[in-house]
Amino acid sequence: MRILNLAGRRLAASIPTLLLILIGIFLLLQFAPGDTVDAMMAQMGGGDAATARELRQFYGLDLSIPMQLGNYLWRLVRFDLGFSSIYGKPVATVILERLPPTLLLMTASLSFAFFAGLVLGVIAARGVNKWPDTLISTLGLIFYATPSFWFGLMAIVVFSVYLQWLPAGGFEDIGAASTGLARTLDIASHLVLPTLTLGLIFLAIYLRIMRASMLEVLNLDFVRTARAKGLDETRIVVRHVLRNALLPMVTLIGLQAGTMLGGSVVVESVFSLPGLGRLAYESVVQRDLNTLLGIVFVSALLVIAVNFLVDLLYARLDPRITAGT
């Protein structure tokens, strides 16, 4: 009950921001040369002005800008994202179809980056200024500076072209039509390289933050007390230090949610995954404004949702922080 209450309040608080985003993007798109109908006509190989006028009327593009904006927001309230002329389906349907691969990719990359960053950060902090620390910190710097799309391409060269261990792209093998476990394994093998590619930069950030916060917590009084009690080092790290050192890591998940969605645009294009990021790219190229606005709306909702979950997690990790304030 408390959580529902909290969720409601958080959602209400984010509505002005959401509205600001949608109005901003909508106004921005008014500067775009050409509209959906132009793109459609170009795709059909041209057409006469009368058809164009009819189409514009059908899509409500002949109304004044404030009217169009009003229409758009009113439809959003009813969760109607409009109709995608390029895909010939409602935008909500197109987005829902494309959402699962992206969510899967984001969850996998985030878990990989979080746990690998956690382990590497702890190892680096335990051996501070010795060779494991130097090695891990250097790797972190290099990962941070690597363009993800380039890493993806090189991974394809090594693991798909030369070693032939993993598929170079796609979400699953078309025609395999397998079900159950076989299908799961198939999808998993397709997701290994994209997950590593998308997770790389975040791994670099997480390990740096983990190392820093471990070093800070290791110097606090209660750790000294635990050591004085004669607890062994592993127990101190696992039972006492980790929980406190995790707080900055968890904060970062919320801050990075948007960056990760943006990163999936590039990674999904490299590995031709049929996800939301690729849809965003396609709708930019094809000037499918309805779909683009829908994606912006859904990404904003996703980031807000992730931040809400992070707040809940935060309250669990540190009881002194009460959720909602």
Add this chain to the structure above:
Amino acid sequence: MDAIKRYFRSPAAIVGLLLLLVVIGMAISAGWFYPRDPLSLAGRPLIWPFSNPRFLLGTDNSGRDIAAQIFHGARIALLIGGAATVIAVVIGVLIGAFAGYFGGIVDTVLMRITEAFQILPNFVLLLVLVAVFGSTLTTVTIAVGIVSWPAPARLTRAEFLSLRNREFVQAGRTLGMKDLQLILGEILPNALPPVIVYASVVMAVAILLESALAFLRLSDPNVASWGNLIGLGRDVLRVQWYVAAIPGIAILLTVLAVSLVGQGLNDALNPRLKGR
């Protein structure tokens, strides 16, 4: 002067500075070593690196010299990265300064706008901007700057919040100084150093953003950008993987250099925060 001494005590910072000097040197000498248009045809397509002394790094799919594109690409990377960073820091500092100084309703409104920009995925917003305003060098640079300002804004706001009620500001206020005088003349000089150091992070991200955009063929196709070359190399990835590999290494080293210099500056200017 202590700060300079502290900077050169860190080997990582020295490596970063050297790397950055190499990239700057490449950008300056590009016209001298490769006076021809780097996008003009130079020889047979797809010559492997080190196999022909005329094309040290080989040629791409259409027979353009890769080494020439790498040298001229250094100009583009530094130009876009630098200019976008200046744009992002100027917008960020202005918004952060006003929000932090005035507080109240001004702060609420400006922070709502900042929040809106932070909730939107950077790269998605960049796609929208480029789709709307086109992908010339200028528009891409401005677009990268526009998506990168929220972090400097938050940093500046935090600095202003902690500085605005210090004695020297109150002294200025009793002397009858105007708000704008206080913001620009008194608080800003004190708030700026951490923001300037953070600019290295903004620049590293800006270079990566532009290269990703160019890779997707949404950046200016008429300049020798490293990202453009990687996008080209993707078409021949299976056999001639060097076309994509070489410019990627150039991006990696440049971003690494900028980050290392930034970290070195941070450690040199804030010795108490070292290691964080």
